[in-house]
Amino acid sequence: xxxxSGAHIVWDxxxxxxxxxxxxxxxxxxxxxxxGLAPITIEQYRAxxxxxxxxxxxxxxxxxxxDAEWEVMDVTxxxxxxxxxxxxxxxxxVGELLSGWRSAGRSQSLLSMYTHDELVPLVRGFGIEAHFxxxxxxxxxxxxxxxxxxxxxxxxxxxxxxxxxxxxxxxxDDAVAALHVGARAVLYTGGSHSRASLETVGVPVVDSLxxxxxxxxxxxx
Numbered sequence: 001x002x003x004x005s006g007a008h009i010v011w012d013x014x015x016x017x018x019x020x021x022x023x024x025x026x027x028x029x030x031x032x033x034x035x036g037l038a039p040i041t042i043e044q045y046r047a048x049x050x051x052x053x054x055x056x057x058x059x060x061x062x063x064x065x066x067d068a069e070w071e072v073m074d075v076t077x078x079x080x081x082x083x084x085x086x087x088x089x090x091x092x093x094v095g096e097l098l099s100g101w102r103s104a105g106r107s108q109s110l111l112s113m114y115t116h117d118e119l120v121p122l123v124r125g126f127g128i129e130a131h132f133x134x135x136x137x138x139x140x141x142x143x144x145x146x147x148x149x150x151x152x153x154x155x156x157x158x159x160x161x162x163x164x165x166x167x168x169x170x171x172x173d174d175a176v177a178a179l180h181v182g183a184r185a186v187l188y189t190g191g192s193h194s195r196a197s198l199e200t201v202g203v204p205v206v207d208s209l210x211x212x213x214x215x216x217x218x219x220x221x
Contacts, residue, residue, distance in 0.1 A: 006105055006107060006164070007166065007216065007217060007221070008107045008157070008160045008161070008164060008166070009109075009166055009168055010109050010154075010166070010183070011108060011110045012110075012168065012174050012191075013123075013137075014112060014113075015169075015170035015188075015190070016170045016190075016191055016209070017090060017091060017094050019190070021192075022084065022087070022088060023084035023087070023088050024081070025040075025041075026080060026081075027076075027077045027078070027080035027081035030079075030080040031072075031073040034073055034076050035065070035069060035072075037061070043194075045192070046193055046194040046197075047196075048060065049192045050172070051171065051173045053074075054070055078115075089126075090126055090128070091190065093208075094209065095127075095128065097209055097213050099131065100213075101131075109134045109135070109136070109160075110123065110134070111146070111149060111150060112137045113138045114137050115137055115142075119137035133157055134156060134157060136153050136156070146173045147176055147181075149177070150167075150180060150183075162181045163183070164220045165181075165183040165220070166183060166184045166186060166216035166219050166220050167186075168185075168188065168212045169185070170188045170192050171191065171193050172197065172200075175202075176201075184203070185201075185204075186205075186206060186216055187201060187204070187205045188205075188208070188212050189206070189207050190209075195207075
């Protein structure tokens with residue numbers, strides 16, 4: 001199969017297609033509580049969040065968590081996130097944007113650092129799985145970089161040209177992963193990072209997913 005001629009979007013999930021800020025901050029504060037840390041606000045989270053996640057905890061602890069602390073915080077975070085996420089939904093306009101991109105004859109896929117076995121039924125439950133060529137979540141331990149996962153994702157998308165591909169996400173790590181495979185990136189301010197932190201990355205930053213799709217179309221032209 002030869003390379004497709006159309007533009008391709010690789011979507012991020014958490015904080016991008018899935019508006020889960022409330023679940024993220026609730027689970028983060030539950031994890032902090034295990035180490036006796038005071039809770040933080042969503043504004044503080046968005047200003048300080050970074051990957052890999054242990055580095056984020058280092059910013060708040062003043063040191064890297066020990067292996068034992070990381071294990072406790074990671075398990076606590078995921079347990080509380082699973083409880084909180086049930087009250088979260090798709091970001092406004094997602095259904096129309098996905099169907100519009102697809103009906104225009106373009107392709108799209110989903111790559112997330114969320115656990116694959118939990119991601120797939122969640123996406124399926126929202127009725128949007130059919131819009132994607134692939135839905136890939138993280139397999140293996142948490143806390144790593146998205147770039148290595150992006151390489152495997154692009155390789156599995158037989159026929160998709162990385163130079164006509166745009167990654168849409170809410171974190172600097174999404175842009176790093178895009179550049180790692182020769183793709184472009186657009187970052188959305190509605191998720192885990194503040195606009196100020198996203199603007200240091202050097203890629204287009206937008207305030208809505210509709211703007212992100214329009215920018216992706218322009219970049220991949």
